[in-house]
Amino acid sequence: MTRQDEKSEGRNDRRSEGRGGPRIAVVGGGIGGLVLAGMLHRHGIAATVYERDGGLDARAQGGTLDLHPESGQRALDELGLTEGFRAEARPEGENLRILDPAGRTLAHHAPEPGTGSRPEIDRGALRKLLLSRVPETAVSWGNRVTGVEALPAGGHRLTFADGSRADCDLLVGADGARSRLRALVTQARPVHLSAYLQLTITDADRRRPRVAAFVGPGSLMALGDNLNLGAQRSGDGTIRVSVSLRTDAGWIDRQRFGDAGWTETVARLRTLYAGWAPELTGLIDACDPGSLVGRNIEALPVGTRWRSRPDVTLLGDAAHLMPPLGEGANQAMLDGVLLARAIARHGADLSAAVAAYETEMFDRAAEVGAETAEMERAGLAPDAAERMAAFFRQA
Numbered sequence: 431m432t433r434q435d436e437k438s439e440g441r442n443d444r445r446s447e448g449r450g451g452p453r454i455a456v457v458g459g460g461i462g463g464l465v466l467a468g469m470l471h472r473h474g475i476a477a478t479v480y481e482r483d484g485g486l487d488a489r490a491q492g493g494t495l496d497l498h499p500e501s502g503q504r505a506l507d508e509l510g511l512t513e514g515f516r517a518e519a520r521p522e523g524e525n526l527r528i529l530d531p532a533g534r535t536l537a538h539h540a541p542e543p544g545t546g547s548r549p550e551i552d553r554g555a556l557r558k559l560l561l562s563r564v565p566e567t568a569v570s571w572g573n574r575v576t577g578v579e580a581l582p583a584g585g586h587r588l589t590f591a592d593g594s595r596a597d598c599d600l601l602v603g604a605d606g607a608r609s610r611l612r613a614l615v616t617q618a619r620p621v622h623l624s625a626y627l628q629l630t631i632t633d634a635d636r637r638r639p640r641v642a643a644f645v646g647p648g649s650l651m652a653l654g655d656n657l658n659l660g661a662q663r664s665g666d667g668t669i670r671v672s673v674s675l676r677t678d679a680g681w682i683d684r685q686r687f688g689d690a691g692w693t694e695t696v697a698r699l700r701t702l703y704a705g706w707a708p709e710l711t712g713l714i715d716a717c718d719p720g721s722l723v724g725r726n727i728e729a730l731p732v733g734t735r736w737r738s739r740p741d742v743t744l745l746g747d748a749a750h751l752m753p754p755l756g757e758g759a760n761q762a763m764l765d766g767v768l769l770a771r772a773i774a775r776h777g778a779d780l781s782a783a784v785a786a787y788e789t790e791m792f793d794r795a796a797e798v799g800a801e802t803a804e805m806e807r808a809g810l811a812p813d814a815a816e817r818m819a820a821f822f823r824q825a
């Protein structure tokens with residue numbers, strides 16, 4: 431990948447020429463983009479990741495992810511990171527209780543030690559592990575892609591926020607839920623589903639021992655009245671409390687977050703959860719003042735696909751944004767593995783590589799996307815607790 435810095439008239443070339451192979455640009459150094467870059471490197475194929483964040487610690491990484499054997503764990507295995515994963519993972523994080531608004535436990539998923547298959551790992555720890563498999567020079571931090579132009583002879587020219595540019599033969603959009611690159615291949619747009627608020631209880635065992643004991647070693651989910659209230663432990667002793675509600679796409683923008691709106695927000699949440707068991711509403715009361723962040727939850731239409739092109743493709747949320755029900759990161763990781771394998775198998779024939787990857791990815795994403803869409807509907811239904819409990823009893 432050759433980077434042309436307009437200001438330095440090309441002297442700022444900082445990347446390999448793909449060792450004679452295609453010039454591959456990956457936009458987004460999130461979970462999927464880093465798996466792809468690490469896997470390509472393992473196959474001896476050079477690629478450059480362009481990430482808008484200034485570095486791994488540029489922003490808070492959020493909560494924890496359970497990695498599944500057939501997808502997330504498979505990716506770690508193929509990257510030679512199984513040992514590293516075991517050292518960071520928390521098998522006890524799999525512990526999950528489903529409750530109804532009265533505080534009754536309807537299902538308790540608590541695998542015996544050593545028998546669980548989906549251990550949790552903090553998102554920040556996972557990204558650090560993945561980054562360890564990517565050569566330092568292959569990640570270009572602090573580079574936000576602001577424009578993409580198709581080149582007459584094939585391939586693309588990327589423009590960055592600082593005005594610099596780079597050309598590539600294959601462009602991979604790994605730029606997440608709000609992907610800018612998605613529009614290059616499809617008109618499909620994410621559809622609003624719900625509002626999601628997250629609050630935190632730091633140092634929970636010491637500062638809020640009763641609340642921490644109630645949450646247990648993993649997570650809990652209370653459902654009913656078209657609302658969810660969740661609580662999940664991270665490896666750093668933080669408990670993240672989440673609130674999901676069906677509401678319009680503008681609701682989040684109308685809220686006042688941070689310290690200024692804290693009292694108002696807590697009062698609003700108390701009203702929302704009026705009549706719920708005190709140990710559940712007590713989760714909200716226990717949160718650190720000002721810790722609230724909010725976002726809209728969206729998903730791409732299930733079965734989104736596009737006509738394959740040799741010079742551009744997508745992976746992860748950019749390709750198949752799903753409701754956050756335990757699959758997005760896992761599928762993004764599997765995409766990274768399978769796209770790298772296809773590129774390695776087909777050599778210079780990028781057309782065949784992209785088509786092979788997309789054929790499998792479209793079918794898999796349609797299947798998993800349909801399952802998560804069904805779970806999302808069930809999770810915010812009036813009888814959500816019973817439906818979720820039944821799901822976990824079968825699992």
Ligand SMILES: Cc1cc2nc3c(=O)[nH]c(=O)nc-3n(C[C@H](O)[C@H](O)[C@H](O)COP(=O)(O)OP(=O)(O)OC[C@H]3O[C@@H](n4cnc5c(N)ncnc54)[C@H](O)[C@@H]3O)c2cc1C
Nearest residue numbers: 458460461462482575605606746747754756757758759760
């Ligand atoms: C609340 C919540 C909980 C979730 N829980 C789970 C779970 O338990 N299990 C699970 O499997 N999944 C979960 N997910 C989904 C998971 O987070 C995503 O599916 C996953 O992160 C997708 O990976 P990705 O690499 O496609 O995108 P991301 O990890 O979002 O990475 C995209 C990257 O692209 C960068 N980027 C964006 N635009 C540009 C640009 N223009 N130029 C350069 N860089 C750019 C971003 O900075 C980011 O680093 C959850 C999601 C949410 C919202």
